[in-house]
Amino acid sequence: xxxxxxxxxxxxxxxxxxxxxxxxxxxxxxxxxxxxxxxxxxxxxxxxxxxxxxxxxxxxxxxxxxxxxxxxxxxxxxxxxxxxxxxxxxxxxxxxxxxxxxxxxxxxxxxxxxxxxxxxxxxxxxxxxxxxxxxxxxxxxxxxxxxxxxxxxxxxxxxxxxxxxxxxxxxxxxxxxxxxxxxxxxxxxxxxxxxxxxxxxxxxxxxxxxxxxxx
Numbered sequence: 001x002x003x004x005x006x007x008x009x010x011x012x013x014x015x016x017x018x019x020x021x022x023x024x025x026x027x028x029x030x031x032x033x034x035x036x037x038x039x040x041x042x043x044x045x046x047x048x049x050x051x052x053x054x055x056x057x058x059x060x061x062x063x064x065x066x067x068x069x070x071x072x073x074x075x076x077x078x079x080x081x082x083x084x085x086x087x088x089x090x091x092x093x094x095x096x097x098x099x100x101x102x103x104x105x106x107x108x109x110x111x112x113x114x115x116x117x118x119x120x121x122x123x124x125x126x127x128x129x130x131x132x133x134x135x136x137x138x139x140x141x142x143x144x145x146x147x148x149x150x151x152x153x154x155x156x157x158x159x160x161x162x163x164x165x166x167x168x169x170x171x172x173x174x175x176x177x178x179x180x181x182x183x184x185x186x187x188x189x190x191x192x193x194x195x196x197x198x199x200x201x202x203x204x205x206x207x208x209x210x211x212x213x214x215x
Contacts, residue, residue, distance in 0.1 A: 009039035058209040059090025059103050064201040069186040071179040080113075080127075080175040080186070080203055091207045098172035099207050106213060109173060110162040111205040116187035117145035118154035123181040129163055130174040139163060145184060156187070166213055175205065 012032050018025050063082040071078055079097040090102040101107060109129070117123045128140035143159040165173060177186070189200035 008043065009036060012036040057089065059101060059105070059107075060206070060208045061088045061091030061093070061099065062086040062204075062206040063093050063099075064204040065186075066188055066199065066201055068188045069177075069202050071177075071182055071185070074178070074180055074182065077176050077178050080111075080177055080205075082203065082205065084201075090209070094172065097174050099174070099205075100170065100172045101167050101207075102169055103209065104168045104213050106164060106166045106210040107173075107207055108162055108164055108210050109175075109205065109207050111160065111175060111203060113143075113159040113177075113203045114187050114189070114200050115143055115145055115157045115159050116154045116185050117157075117181070118148045118152070118183040118185075119181045120147050120151075121181070122147050123179065123184040125159060125180070125184055125186075126178045127159055128176050129165070130176055131165065131167070132171055133174075135176075136165070148183075154183075154187070164210065168213075173207070175203075 012035070014032055015025065015028050063086060064084050065080070065082050067081065067083060069078070069081060081096040082093050083096060085093060091107075092100050092102075094100045099109070111127075113125075113127065115125055123145050125143045125145065126140055127143065129136045141159070141161055143157060145157045146155040148154045167173065179185070186202040187200070188202040191197065191199045
């Protein structure tokens with residue numbers, strides 16, 4: 001047995017009762033039940049020890065984008081795109097925008113967006129969710145960005161939140177955005193030096209299974 005797998009005991013194969021009760025039948029019957037309950041006890045102990053959680057697998061996915069994402073119009077809604085899959089187990093990206101789930105349940109979607117504004121006035125970015133291509137009511141958040149520091153030296157802010165949603169197997173969730181100015185973008189920055197530091201994705205997102213569907 002490994003930490004990644006649990007062995008579930010099969011239902012006990014109880015012996016058929018004879019026409020008349022015998023001590024031998026009773027002992028055999030009790031032994032079959034004893035073996036089964038010992039297996040159940042061992043299974044429960046694997047959940048209760050300090051490594052019990054290591055044996056449980058839930059759907060999850062983690063993704064990010066290494067592209068700067070721009071808005072050509074302030075009156076158009078744009079889908080946030082993802083070009084890199086970090087982890088995927090029952091949650092996957094389809095066509096760069098759709099978080100598709102394999103299992104029905106309640107999910108927690110979290111994202112962190114690197115927002116940038118190169119306009120000389122404060123600007124806003126709205127970000128909201130769509131389920132199966134339809135806007136989810138009351139799911140929008142507006143993030144404010146200060147005016148740029150100087151021409152070509154934009155201001156920065158991080159837009160981050162989490163969102164709980166119930167999905168059926170095969171459903172998908174998308175993240176949508178709108179900018180109040182075309183100089184306001186989801187910004188990617190390459191890895192830096194002095195000191196050496198990682199790249200800054202324009203968007204990082206994860207989706208994790210929370211529970212079975214609500215009644």
